[in-house]
Amino acid sequence: MADFIVPSNVRPETDAQHRIQGPIHAPRHVRIICIGAGASGLLMAYKLQRHFSNFSLVVYEKNTDVSGTWFENRYPGCACDVPSHNYTWSFEPKLDWSAVYAGSKEIFNYFNDFARKYSLHKYVKTQHQVSGAFWNKEKGGYDVHIKDLASNTTISDHCDVLINASGILNNWQWPAIPGIDKYKGVLLHTANWDDKIDLAGRHVGLIGNGSSGIQVLPTIQPHVGKVTTFIREPTWVSPVQGLEQHVFTDKERLDFATKPNTLVEYRKNVERGLNGQFGIFLKGTTTNNDTETYFRQQMSEKLSNPYLEERLIPNWHVGCRRLTPGVGYLESLVKENVEVVYGEINAITEKGCLCDNGKEYPVDVLICATGFNTSFKPRFPVVGPDGKNLQDLWKDEAKSYLGIGAADIPNYLIFLGPNSPIGNGPVLSAIEQQADYMLKMIDRFQTHNISTFSPKAEAIADFIAHKDQFMEKTVWHDPCRSWYKGRPDGPVTALWPGSTLHYIEAMMEVRLDDWEIKYNGNRFAWLGNGYSQTELDPTADWAFYIRDKDDDEPISRGRKLQLINKSGTVQQTAAVSFTGANIDAPKL
Template sequence: MAGPTSGKRKARADDDVKRRMGGPIHQERHVKIICVGAGASGLLFAYKMQRHFENFDLTIYEKNQEVSGTWWENKYPGCACDVPSHNYTWSFEPKLDWSAVYAGSGEIFEYFNSFAHKYRLHKYVKTRHQVSASTWDEGDSRWHVTIKDLQSGTDIHDSCDILINASGILNNWRWPAIPGLHDYKGTLLHTANWDSSVQLEGKHVGLIGNGSSGIQVLPNIQPKVKHVTTFIREPTWVSPVQGLEQHVFTPQERRDFASKSGALTEYRKGIETGLNGQFGLFLKNSTVNNATHEYFVEQMKQKLNDDRLISKLIPDWSVGCRRLTPGVGYLESLTKPNVTTVYGEIEKITERGCVCDDGNEYPIDILICATGFDTTFKPRFPLIAGNGKNLQEEWAKEPRSYLGIAAADFLSHDHGDCGTGGSG
């Protein structure tokens, strides 16, 4: 005797047959798609669907009030991409007038936002809507999704044939796990949740972290503040790849990209060829790795020009073990008279500052946490398969996917960003 699940599946199949019989032969089956996130992945997906398919219904739920994902969220001083700007675009949608080799976050936001306007992709997007749960229903072979309307605070429900998780990994920021963090009575900031109303001028600022965000923040706040105390746990390699140093494009260079046939393509291909040619850099003790190590050490020594800084900041591990960062102006900032560098662990945070493992307390007016994101691949919301498995729990053990986009047992679900996102 057929159960309710098989009955629902048969009814759905019958409806599908009726739709097909009512149209011309080979007509595409109508497909309802929900995409989570309107950052780069979500926008590109909408563009591709619009360009290549007709019989579909797409809704993109975006938690922010604007599209562009991490490039709308991250607005801290100095925020930029550490990939050369002209290569941080879609090949079919170049931007001729990037201001510099490494463009700032505002400029990158405008690139993606303009792309969405140009191709009228906003019609698919519901902003200020955050997906909170999703469950696969074996009966009707659909995902049932719960979404919170962040303006009204109410939950709404939707369903789809295909669920795309394009929520990204560089927007789920996290506070450092340091005792007493929220006992601090001064102004507490996180780089990924920046409050632009906070005035840094004339203040003693503490900066936790020397990853990509911390390295960008320091040289941009150092000239403005009274003093910066930067807290560093580990050394890291800071140097641009040779030939890809920061450079502000002149008006003539930008005109050449726009008017000279092949100029931009040649420039982009040159960057890609150079970067791909650096693959040996990641092979320990290879000729390229050893040469790059020597180059980076020499560059860092020249910019630091201080034995104590050199001994603490230049790693003793190989170049390529962690993500590299060009670090425009960072090393030079560490040498300024209004910058104090503290090495080691922060044991606790008090009402007025940070207590470190050197036994000292460092009082500060503003504490900036450049402590990054939760870059694990597990979804931010329960994603339940037909057999009851939750992808959050499955990938908490070990993230595994097929060809980088699909997970076993999770039908009609694509995880749109299973790439490593850079080591480190």
């Protein structure tokens, strides 16, 4: 097939004229820059390579290797709180996970092996950190400034479409506690771990009881002399019933690898269970009430300590903060060499932590499991055609279009932007859906004479209004301190107003009426010289639409979805969560 393509050196103003020389939908060359080679960036590279032609791609990655957070995070006990067989791409299973909750090293290997298998490293420039992106009014697209960390020089690149895949849990930060620079012991952050530090026999201080702190404590407790763990607020900690930790046996791994459909059915059952948990996050549902009862019972049994039970079991709903399995965490809190200090740290001294009880707690090593900057505000300027900087637009509250775009910032797409389904259910499934949506926009940009596309401000305003109203019915709206929102009583900025399956269905089709589209010249120049793409291909059937029966794919949304979700093929109800409770229909 001899493609007619619009070359990359054709200027925007002559693009329309050039297209008239070729057939309908002649694909223009599109230059794409992707920021970050973590899971999302690698998926984008894979899908572009698989589905597109006449494109160029470069993925700028600040680290020395790919895999993003799974390259960076290697603190003791680091793992994912999603079952490992379902922390994979839907199309790319891994046969030999060691356990239900695998460690970070295994997860790093999965994404690194994925990149190697599909030759994605050729798109990636490691040790290159993007420092700014500025709209070029003459050429269109972005001039992107990148710091070469190896040579300490700054280079410039240009793209038609800019994709931010830098992640939300990536920009780690020290706790905002006075005096942290005065501490004279060994200071560590879980997201910037130093493997050379030996903790054996030492007195370790641990700040934080989020996911990282919960994973660190049971891992280091058997090896250190003492742990003083500083906790300022309660949190729900318990595996969801049916998804407890389990180390796979050799036979189980062999069955996954050799018995047809064994692994895919296991993965489907886990995914159905994960998708069946959304009722947990809706106030007043049977699922939420039953789950809270189960969690409360589990925490009380494992703590078996009235003082800790009173302080560590929350009085807000299950799910207000991200749920964590917490394998071994609660049991570690009551070990002889663990001291729990509940309350605020007023200051960090040369020796350790000065708390609001008036006591100073000296420690040899201070571990800060204090998380990341989750404001969604970009770490570098992203400046659109009218000079507006997304850092300023999102300074007080990040407001996106369906988690992937921003008003007034054209040709800019975001993975896991504000109000994406980060904690609503399976997250990698949502990332795949975001990638597909982005590719549909890029395809339209490439095959029509489009110069810019960006979500309309009024569409975003309507989406945010709907989101805020919906969130009032959820446990995320409770006054807990969570990275899902900027402050306990603030708007929920991190989560989607619905389940992951809800998001997948919402993103199946591009709503072009929500997008501001501008063209290079005549918007119908894509019609070209009157010839079809089919006529360019001598191996194609030039009468493909003649047949002896109607075998068209469904046209209506409902019938199309039934085909996609294989309606009628599952006998048992999928609307059952691993807690054993039926999912409630929300009364909104």
